[in-house]
Amino acid sequence: MADNVYDAIVIGSGISGGWAAKELTEKGLKTLMLERGRNIEHVKDYVNAGKESWEFPHRGGRTQQMIEDYPVLKRDYPLNEVVLDYWVNEKECPYTETKRFDWYRGYHVGGRSLMWGRQSYRLNENDFEANLKDGIAVDWPIRYKDLASWYSHVEKFIGVQGSRENLAVLPDGEFMKAMELNCVEKEVKKRIEAHYNDARKMIIGRSANITEPLASRTNCQYRNRCWRGCPFGAYFSTQSSTLPAAMKTGNLTLRPFSIVTRVLYDKDSKRATGVEIIDAETNKTYEYKAKIVFVCASALNSAWVLMNSATDIWPEGLGSSSGELGHNVMDHHLKVGAGGTIEGFSDKYEYGRRPTGIYIPRYRNWGSDKRDYIRGFGYQGGANRGRGLDIAEATVGSKLKEALSVPAENWGMGMMGFGEVLPYHDNKITLNKNVKDKWGLPVLDMDVELKENEFRMRKDMKNDAVEMLEAAGVKNIYTYDDTSAPGMGIHEMGTARMGHDPRTSVLNKHNQVWDAPNVFVTDGACMTSGSCVNPSLTYMAMTARAADFAVSELKKGNL
Secondary structure, three states, X not given: OOOOEEEEEEEOOOHHHHHHHHXXXXXXXXXXXXXXXXXXXXXXXXXXOOOOHHHOOOOOOOOHXXXXXXXXXXXXXXXXXXXXXXXXXXXXXXXXXXXXXXXXXXXXXXXXXXXXXXEOOOOOHXXXXXXXXXXXXXXXXXXXXXXXXHHHHHHHHHXXXXXXXXXXXXXXXXXXXXXXXXXXXXXXXXXXXXHXXXXXXXXXXXXXXXXXXXXOEOOOOOOOOHHHXXXXXXXXXXXXXXXHHHHHOOOEEEEOOEEEEEEEEEOOOOEEEEEEEEEOOOOOEEEEEEEEEEEOOOHHHHHXXXXXXXXXXXXXXXXOOOOOOOXXXXXXXXXXXXXXXXXXXXXXXXXXXXXXXXXXXXXXXXXXXXXXXXXXXXXXXXEEOXXXXXXXXXXXXXXXXXXXXXXXXXXXXXXXXXXXXXXOOOOEEEXXXXXXXXXXXXXXXXXXXXXXXXXXXXHHHHHHHHHHHHHOOOEEEEEEEOOOOOOOOOOOEOOOOEOOOOOOOOXXXXXXXXXXXXXEEOOHHHOOOOOOOOOHHHXXXXXXXXXXXXXXXXXXXXX
């Protein structure tokens, strides 16, 4: 086999790309995985994983120079010196905003699988039917039953801790032993569920943190430093899980510093023949050939690759014949909720640093409940007890040390909503050819906003949080609604949606680009609607399913 010829090429090494590489190599395909950023080796390159706050020059915070250098990242919590090297250099990789969009990117091997929140939930049956029932956008070409076994396949491999609840709105999965709610959360759960006669539930947040050893990975150590990179491999990332599996086959070639500029397309065969890349270090251009291409660069970058491909045939890019490529951008809207204090637990304290919180599954527009908007939301949050430094004078020396050793008088309890954003056609991204990145490539322009349906939902997200906290006996309740721009949820979806009809969608039911059936898009770009749950588990299941189909079709000679 020539150095530049493979059976399969995978663009991107994050959550979806890692799964594509694992599944394709385990099925015998010689696979090239291309990553535009640097390599980060498991354990060795997690340079801050063991540091305490006092070991950082600025105690893990942000500096004025960082604020100047990262105008997007500074908009929220990701900007800090603890994980700064995991985020994109914004001067080298800019984008433009017709409307504000907070795009938080990780360009390195593993992508955002190193920094994700690890919340792992299945979409439910209704999620796959909602567009059709509501007359919104287009119908999903698959249903829950098409993905159920693939959810199980993924969960068993990555390790998901969680409790079985037998809820139609939040299907159970293949769970490891669940992490425990703390004492206050257990009491709040009891009070809320009693108040609503179990119509609302509060459970432990299901997360890809293993609670018992799995393969070569050690169970969670309750350090809650996941996004620094876990040297124990206790949470799912490409580095800890899918990449070792793919490498074990001997069929994977990993090439970092490889910016894919376009998918190469042959108009006679109507197939992709490979990809073109720019070496990010040398600026040299190379071509790689393959029988199938998996585009897993994350929803917005995957659309960028397609937009930049086959423009001699379709001016707007490969997959644009429907007019939907780059449209229907979704995220989850958040940063709205409530919190307060709860009394009566002054003799209790937390143990360890649990890397997940509570989850309250959707209950609005479910069953007989009907609102003045469609779809719904869930809550994430939790209870904790901080330290009781309330004495202004105790700022130095032994008095400070003593004050910091005393717990706060009361526990705090909070919940923040995560709501579904509808797939609006005019929420879109386009190529801005007037602005170039470090390598002379056009950048993306963002034209995405929340609309009336989301704003109506946010009222319930805030008011319901207050109502539940009051029912649970929480005092000193405060609310917030920091109307966040799209992107803040870091759940970009929808730019190359699946559908039944090539006239209204970019992908078919097997994640194939209608215009090039040997090109598969399996990351967030493929989503036809967004649900209100964290979507990464669905990307992984979708990728595994598509890889199985691709190899089957390849063996049949159909690709």
